[in-house]
Amino acid sequence: MTAAKPTILAIDDTPVNLLTLGATLKHDFDLQMATSGEMGLELARQNPPDLILLDIMMPGIDGFETCRRLKAEPALADIPVVFVTALHEQEFELKGLALGAWDYITKPIQVDTARQRIRNLLEHERLRKQVALQRDQLTQELAERQASANQLKLAAGVFTTAREGIVITDTTGTIVDVNDAFSRITGYGRQEVLGQNPRFLRSGLQGKAFYETMWQELLSKGHWYGEIWNRRKSGQVYAEMLTITTVCDESGQAQNYVAVFSDITALKEHETELSHMAHYDVLTGLPNRVLLADRLQQGMLQAERHGRLLAVVFLDLDGFKLVNDRYGHEAGDQLLMAVSRNMKKSLREGDTLARLGGDEFVAVLADLDNTAVSVPMLARLLEAASQPTLFGGLELQVSASMGVTFFPQDTEVEADQLLRQADQAMYQAKLAGKNRFQVFDTQHDSGLRSRHESLERIRQALHANELVLYYQPQVNMRTGTVTGVEALIRWQHPDKGLLPPASFLPLIEDSPLANEVGEWVMATALRQISQWRSQGLRLPVSVNVGARQLQQSNFVTRLSATLAAHPDIQRGDLSIEVLETSALQDLAGVSLVIAQCKDLGVDFALDDFGTGYSSLTYLKRLPVSLLKMDQSFVRDMLVDADDLAILEAVIGLARAFRREVIAEGVETIAHGTRLLEMGCDLAQGYGIARPMPAAAVPDWVAQWRPDPAWVH
Known part of the structure; x- marks a missing residue:
């Protein structure tokens, strides 16, 4: 019998982006929709989903209040919540996570990344439930080991055959037993670890405060759950999902601690790879459109806040198509990678160079005193783009045409308008002879737009x-x-x-x-x-x-x-x-x-x-x-x-x-x-x-x- 697909509840009053995501997930998940926080709460109570995608800006109760109410209801509190919103500011992300959300995805949605992150969250939740089940079974068996020999045998079977690593310590933290999965995951044999404290596994990636908080929660609540980085016998650092539970005797006194963990290193590495693919160009390693949009938006905010100038440079390589057509795509790719490296080296550490695709690039030059200081930077960028590259005995060389615009301007302007202005100025640089830069002129642009036929001429037509x-x-x-x-x-x-x-x-x-x-x-x-x-x-x-x-x-x-x-x-x-x-x-x-x-x-x-x-x-x-x-x-x-x-x-x-x-x-x-x-x-x-x-x-x-x- 085919297992039922996990259910995702999407709460958003304008959910086209979530529908886009849902369209890619429909083969793996059942998608429910709610267009308000109130409707979402009602649907969640009627049929609790496996995961909730939640927008922030909604009429009625917003996403934060909806999340708070979800977490306040015992039957819904453990359902993973992921905020999906156009709000990029860190304060909103921190607020969402503080309310108990598991993740925070910003719009526009990068479908492949979001799909894998959702799968990872559901996998984490599955592992947590599985670990909790194993923990409960093992804890019950250990607590009742005096009552039944059959129960002891069953507990021993679970302990031995469990896929999750299991460590049992006494109240001082000394290891009294581990299972085979522990040895498989860590590389340490049973006899090597008996009598030791688990701290010998520490990777050093978590500080003293992390472990103090862990023990405080374990002593006050009787359990602790979370992700931790440890080190195998080989020296390799790995990630694990860990649950520690206190086992008490009949009088309620702590008798043992049971730690159950799963190796989630592959999931963490894959998540990192997906995040990189979503934000960086595969060929050159430069930021792509998505990351450029974020960097540009942040740069504009900083420029306004500190009273500085920001330059946006749209760059197109001259003669690249000829290289591609004459010597092939491999030569073109090598040339693009070399030009990208050279241009990136010519910029300052705080600047951004992104590839839009093909032979088009955008540079964001931040923290400028005035427009004049950008001139030598633009000259270096032109020189870097024109440096020759060797390929199989051939010397390949191109130049660049660049358009430049500055922010802030006399009138309010958005990020996409800055890109269009720089693109238009780049085109003027092409017309002027290439291998040069052209600064966007707002007054001239207004004249260009008005040079079309007047209203009276159109009326005559x-x-x-x-x-x-x-x-x-x-x-x-x-x-x-x-x-x-x-x-x-x-x-x-x-x-x-x-x-x-x-x-x-x-x-x-x-x-x-x-x-x-x-x-x-x-x-x-x-x-x-x-x-x-x-x-x-x-x-x-x-x-x-x-x-x-x-x-x-x-x-x-x-x-x-x-x-x-x-x-x-x-x-x-x-x-x-x-x-x-x-x-x-x-x-x-x-x-x-x-x-x-x-x-x-x-x-x-x-x-x-x-x-x-x-x-x-x-x-x-x-x-x-x-x-x-x-x-x-x-x-x-x-x-x-x-x-x-x-x-x-x-x-x-x-x-x-x-x-x-x-x-x-x-x-x-x-x-x-x-x-x-x-x-x-x-x-x-x-x-x-x-x-x-x-x-x-x-x-x-x-x-x-x-x-x-x-x-x-």
Whole structure:
């Protein structure tokens, strides 16, 4: 009979990250969800889980109070609690651990590391229970050894065959007996240790205060439990999970001490390896994106606190691709490792050099008096990057282009904005001739953003019919049917050619012109539906509606009038896509608008799902019919386990809430095949078709056939 899987209770009011983790753990654990501390306590009382994942910031009672109440109830007090939170500050971690939590995991979650840490915790708990069971059995047998010869024989059997090491001492701490497992773990034979005090096993890694606290607890409570580092006969240090219990005689006087322990060295080493893999680049050993984000955030806090400057340097190697293509990836890897070593040596001890991937690096230079002092440091970094490297008789050499920005700035800026600023400045250094650095200029950047066409020019484009709609097909990969198209706006500029929406839509986002453009898109899409219908093609069209247009008080009224102008439009011909983040700005109002539009026969889809809050509460309250999984997750799903886990979680959410789900950004047959295996049939992306003019759609629909791998 298959053993029941351990149960994990996740308590989080916005649990998409926990769902991501749960998606990767579902084969090993049963996952329960609670969206508040009160609900979590009730579920825990009804069916106590094996482990609890607990967020801190929640409405009602927060995670700390929830943990305190859990530990106050005898039936729940021993359940391991792990805080999973976006709060990185040490004071919160210390507070959580002081309340009795076993671990503290910060968001964003590193899935592989978190999964192993959870497994380790559950393994620790299993070992503790097993040790406790062995301890209770042995203690009972020793206490009653005068009563029954059979019980003595049973106790001797447990003592001899137990996998855990067992040591029995008298009240002075002198060893009177050990079992075979003790000898196997420590390397000492029974005769070598009889009459000795267990202190000869000490590794020296714990101080005097540690052992004083251990004995105080043993004498006051009658038992002690914890992890300890000891030393084998070979001299090797090892970790053990240890329980010491006082055995009393019939009068209640201490008679012996029984120590039961398990070797957990392999678990501790594996945990250390996973932690390193999660925070450091495998090839160069430099910090990766995750650790860089933490170092940068801490550096910004220190800079503000002490009134100092922080420099963020985005660095890209010049000519690295040529080396890689000409001499192969092994040569490229050797060059990257050598350049990384040289650049790291050129920095100060308190600075950070991280590898983002490929030939991109970021340096964080902390504790600067002013911007001028960074110049020689940047020069050293450039020189280090350009030092030649020998590889199989070849001399490989590259240079570097660097972009630099400083913190703090006149306006409030986040860590990711600093990285984008440095990246933009690096690009300017590339354009200026490479092998140099460029300092980010906030005033110049503002000018760059405003150099696009003015609002008046975009208004002219609207009235001059320069704006056009392209349509990207949406298909059912399993059945091979075309389910609809998404209308995507373009600007057919008379001088610059066809411009993507990113080049002009951001300019009008907060302008009343956004409403005019949005209504033009809606009317144009409806006319196109009618035109296709007259050609014998019924093809539903989805239209993107921005937050500003959606939140107009007369949105539903104007939509109703537009639909009335096209009486041949039927229910289901038009659907509206709204960004998850914009829909949540006015949840109650948007929910009402969606309900009223559904009465008009217009369905809604939640676009870019997974990039915002993705709360169960929002899914419950927003009556959308379709969830669109953001292409940023789909694009890297085949190489990024985290993105794959997010997609699995979103598909599970859609199934649980009886919503359809479609994947954006399907670029290859392999993407579609993997999505079908996960239960996602609907898709769009360059692997199916690029956005096309309306005139090209009918022929494409008539000719398209799904790949055989999808059908079979």
